[in-house]
Amino acid sequence: MSGFAAIRSAFGSATALFPFLTAGLPTPADSVRLFEAMAEAGADGFEVGIPYSDPLMDGPVIMKGSEIALAAGTNRAVALDIVGEVAKRTGKPVLAMTYVNPVMQTGWTQYASDLAERGGAGIIVPDLPLQESSELAAACLAEGLGLVQFVSPTTTDARIGRVADANPAFIYGVTDMGVTGERTSISPHVASLSERVRAQTDVPLVLGVGISTPEQAATVKNLADGVIIGTVLVRKVLEAENAAAAAVALKSAVAEFKAALS
Amino acid sequence: MKTGRLERPDANGRFGDYGGSFAPETLMPALGELADEFERAWNDPDFKAEYERWLANFVGRPTPLFEARRLSESLGVRLLLKREDLAHTGAHKINNAIGQALLTRRMGKPRVIAETGAGQHGVATATAAAALGLECQVYMGTVDIERQALNVQRMELLGSEVIPVSFGAGTLKDAVSEAMRDWVRTVDTTHYIIGSAVGPHPFPWMVREFQRVIGEECLTQLGSELCDVAVACVGGGSNSIGLFYPLLETEIELVGIEAAGEGIGTGKHGASIIAGRPGVLHGTRTYLLQDDEGQVMEAHSISAGLDYPGVGPEHAYLFDSGMVAYEAVTDLEALEAVDLLSRTEGIIPALESAHALAWVSKNAARLAGETVLVCLSGRGDKDLQTIARSRAT
Numbered sequence: 001m002s003g004f005a006a007i008r009s010a011f012g013s014a015t016a017l018f019p020f021l022t023a024g025l026p027t028p029a030d031s032v033r034l035f036e037a038m039a040e041a042g043a044d045g046f047e048v049g050i051p052y053s054d055p056l057m058d059g060p061v062i063m064k065g066s067e068i069a070l071a072a073g074t075n076r077a078v079a080l081d082i083v084g085e086v087a088k089r090t091g092k093p094v095l096a097m098t099y100v101n102p103v104m105q106t107g108w109t110q111y112a113s114d115l116a117e118r119g120g121a122g123i124i125v126p127d128l129p130l131q132e133s134s135e136l137a138a139a140c141l142a143e144g145l146g147l148v149q150f151v152s153p154t155t156t157d158a159r160i161g162r163v164a165d166a167n168p169a170f171i172y173g174v175t176d177m178g179v180t181g182e183r184t185s186i187s188p189h190v191a192s193l194s195e196r197v198r199a200q201t202d203v204p205l206v207l208g209v210g211i212s213t214p215e216q217a218a219t220v221k222n223l224a225d226g227v228i229i230g231t232v233l234v235r236k237v238l239e240a241e242n243a244a245a246a247a248v249a250l251k252s253a254v255a256e257f258k259a260a261l262s
Numbered sequence: 263m264k265t266g267r268l269e270r271p272d273a274n275g276r277f278g279d280y281g282g283s284f285a286p287e288t289l290m291p292a293l294g295e296l297a298d299e300f301e302r303a304w305n306d307p308d309f310k311a312e313y314e315r316w317l318a319n320f321v322g323r324p325t326p327l328f329e330a331r332r333l334s335e336s337l338g339v340r341l342l343l344k345r346e347d348l349a350h351t352g353a354h355k356i357n358n359a360i361g362q363a364l365l366t367r368r369m370g371k372p373r374v375i376a377e378t379g380a381g382q383h384g385v386a387t388a389t390a391a392a393a394l395g396l397e398c399q400v401y402m403g404t405v406d407i408e409r410q411a412l413n414v415q416r417m418e419l420l421g422s423e424v425i426p427v428s429f430g431a432g433t434l435k436d437a438v439s440e441a442m443r444d445w446v447r448t449v450d451t452t453h454y455i456i457g458s459a460v461g462p463h464p465f466p467w468m469v470r471e472f473q474r475v476i477g478e479e480c481l482t483q484l485g486s487e488l489c490d491v492a493v494a495c496v497g498g499g500s501n502s503i504g505l506f507y508p509l510l511e512t513e514i515e516l517v518g519i520e521a522a523g524e525g526i527g528t529g530k531h532g533a534s535i536i537a538g539r540p541g542v543l544h545g546t547r548t549y550l551l552q553d554d555e556g557q558v559m560e561a562h563s564i565s566a567g568l569d570y571p572g573v574g575p576e577h578a579y580l581f582d583s584g585m586v587a588y589e590a591v592t593d594l595e596a597l598e599a600v601d602l603l604s605r606t607e608g609i610i611p612a613l614e615s616a617h618a619l620a621w622v623s624k625n626a627a628r629l630a631g632e633t634v635l636v637c638l639s640g641r642g643d644k645d646l647q648t649i650a651r652s653r654a655t
Contacts, residue, residue: 052557053430053557053558053559054435054439054543054544054558056285056286056439056442056443056544056545057286057446059443060429063429067429070557075555076555076556099542100284100542101541101542101543101550101552101556101558102555102556102557103556104541104542104547104556105541105552105554105555105556106555106556126286126287127284127285127286127542127545128284129283129284129285129286129287129290130287131274131283132274132282132283132284150286150287151287152286152287152288153288154287154288154289154290154291154292154449154450155287155290155291156291159290159291174286174287174288177288177446177447177448177449177450178288178443178446178447179443179446179447
């Protein structure tokens with residue numbers, strides 16, 4: 001099965017849960033077991049953050065995670081190996097979440113083939129908007145990888161149409177204005193965003209950015225095919241005393257989110 | 263005349279291979295609206311007239327083109343200084359800040375944000391915001407807050423809030439990133455007045471348009487004699503693109519001066535064009551200081567305004583096409599140039615502008631007998647602490 005197909009197959013009757021965690025946290029050696037713990041708790045797929053020096057779309061928690069992972073030696077090869085290892089051990093579709101510059105430096109086709117070779121299913125690039133993405137889209141198509149495209153509350157209906165026409169693996173719906181991070185309440189924009197996407201396309205819609213609690217996840221579960229949670233998980237790893245404690249914390253957090261979505 | 267000058271970037275915001283809009287989706291509609299609104303405003307005679315009135319009556323333009331006779335004599339080069347240091351607030355940054363603040367008012371947004379390195383753009387934006395009744399917050403790295411304390415006080419006195427940015431190196435790159443993060447959250451009510459010719463389309467183009475007054479005035483002031491060489495410092499590159507763009511239509515040799523910091527070989531510098539390679543930073547494709555895997559590296563320069571690992575995309579284009587030459591001078595050379603100009607002409611230049619001046623003094627032999635125009639982009643009061651500290655070590 002292609003990466004694209006594997007991602008699509010993660011969407012079933014219940015709202016799918018895609019946990020995000022930075023590769024190499026707390027160390028490269030301990031990283032994969034954290035994903036395994038989340039798989040055991042019912043994760044349907046993963047977003048693995050490739051650590052980057054200038055994560056423009058991320059708030060302080062994920063920035064911190066990225067900094068720690070880089071300092072621990074999580075370079076591109078190590079991070080992509082973690083993507084592959086997570087895919088192999090969990091059997092779930094794994095998407096690499098990276099910023100555009102490292103992909104551009106590797107080369108669009110080289111990066112796509114490196115990712116596909118290791119068993120990655122797709123790629124998410126938050127600073128590569130639709131109109132700049134044709135080269136990476138072609139590279140992903142050639143490797144069977146799923147490229148994700150974004151919509152946000154500010155995206156016009158016409159642009160949502162163009163995003164849908166690109167047939168991404170899923171549409172990442174940014175629920176709230178702003179960068180990644182926890183919020184005290186769910187964004188008021190989310191219902192209308194979901195409605196506007198649904199009116200135009202059947203491409204799966206996955207909501208992310210600012211979904212911080214199982215209660216918040218429950219309120220959006222009928223508005224989307226999937227939900228991404230990230231900051232809350234990275235924070236648990238940063239707060240944990242060691243990798244074993246982090247695995248326990250992640251497992252129970254993911255189980256709670258999973259229950260809220262079912 | 264040099265061929266290949268681009269009146270404006272293409273539909274995708276590109277200057278040749280550089281530029282574009284590598285920004286989060288949330289900002290894409292705002293960037294599109296900004297490009298449209300800027301284009302309408304710039305073609306609207308009323309807007310342009312108002313901008314020009316502000317430049318004349320508030321900024322104090324045109325700024326003089328001053329012949330530095332004593333220094334000319336000692337260098338053996340006829341040296342002309344474009345006195346942007348005499349513009350209101352003490353640097354060229356106000357040209358752009360006023361323009362974008364007027365545009366903000368036209369768009370009906372009540373709040374502006376800005377990033378600042380040396381503090382000059384922060385002060386210019388705080389000034390424009392006060393003059394036009396806009397709320398203003400300025401992001402500034404903690405390292406820069408320390409080395410530019412005077413400008414922090416000025417911004418606060420002008421009614422703006424200075425927000426410290428402590429992650430990364432605590433310098434300009436981090437301040438830009440944090441301002442962009444703010445903007446992703448507040449784009450409905452806020453305009454981001456970016457201070458240099460960097461960032462996603464339409465910023466590099468818009469900032470150039472608001473700064474081209476520098477070069478246009480020079481052409482008028484020079485008259486038919488022109489000059490042989492025109493030199494400006496390049497961090498993000500707003501004073502230099504403002505000077506160069508109108509001069510691209512002449513035979514004048516153009517030279518952009520980057521920060522060599524402690525020396526290109528030491529890796530501690532801000533010479534993105536000379537020592538970097540193309541990549542994406544802050545929404546634009548341009549020359550960039552980065553490692554083999556595309557991680558952005560920290561820049562270094564004694565001058566906060568040149569302490570940036572990227573450069574405006576139009577400079578990248580001008581470099582590739584050979585229309586402008588780019589060179590670099592070190593911290594020490596810039597410090598020497600501060601002394602030189604202060605003592606021979608009674609003008610204390612900003613450390614940024616001193617880089618351009620240092621290049622002339624370094625190359626005086628090859629420039630002998632020529633007329634060289636230097637963009638004195640800002641005044642040096644803000645740097646006194648840094649200069650004193652460098653003397654102590």
